[in-house]
Amino acid sequence: DAGITQSPRHKVTETGTPVTLRCHQTENHRYMYWYRQDPGHGLRLIHYSYGVKDTDKGEVSDGYSVSRSKTEDFLLTLESATSSQTSVYFCAIRTGTGELFFGEGSRLTVL
Amino acid sequence: AQSVTQPDIHITVSEGASLELRCNYSYGATPYLFWYVQSPGQGLQLLLKYFSGDTLVQGIKGFEAEFKRSQSSFNLRKPSVHWSDAAEYFCAVGAPGGSNYKLTFGKGTLLTVNP
Secondary structure, three states: OOOEEEEOOEEEEOOOOOEEEEEEEOOOOOOEEEEEEEOOOEEEEEEEEEEOOEEEEOOOOOOEEEEEEEOOEEEEEEOOOOHHHOEEEEEEEEOOOOOEEEOOOEEEEEO | OOEEEOOOOEEEEEOOOOEEEOOEEEOOOOOEEEEEEEOOOOOEEEEEEEOOOOOEEEOHHHOEEEEEHHHOEEEEEEOOOOHHHOEEEEEEEEOOOOOOOOEEEOOOEEEEEEO
């Protein structure tokens, strides 16, 4: 199984503060993704990466930025968190057989 | 752009009954298709996938799905549901090839299983 670690797993923060979520993988997969999950919306893609320093926007990228300076780490940053960004965030990697393998999620609450 | 519709937000079945969850996709060619399951408070687990070939695919936990190009559908089925199947199910579509590979998910179907 692909090894994905998300940190932190839970975070409570206040409106206007910066937040960074980290996704770490152990198997050198090229593609990495950040999704958010909200009731009634399923999973929506925020940003994805197809290599070191190669990233692109997903369908809900406003208010988020990402960085990938090395293969194993994909960081998601909320520059100034808002209450609408309260969500569960999932990182995923694309496996060699084409499906996405997901981390356990990071629950973010913005007060 | 690719998209997925799961028409049923919530389905309730009795244990032992058969199950079919519907999924319709929009994509110009033959897509990659997936079904994932999510138990409460957990991450997503892949049930099965379709890339090409035989249109009836078998997955884990006794699930199967059938790709029907004419109907743009990829419905998930199970002949006899167990109480442990209660979860949320997501259909997803991906576009083969290129550096912009990504999956688009439906909004999910919540399955309740009555004893």
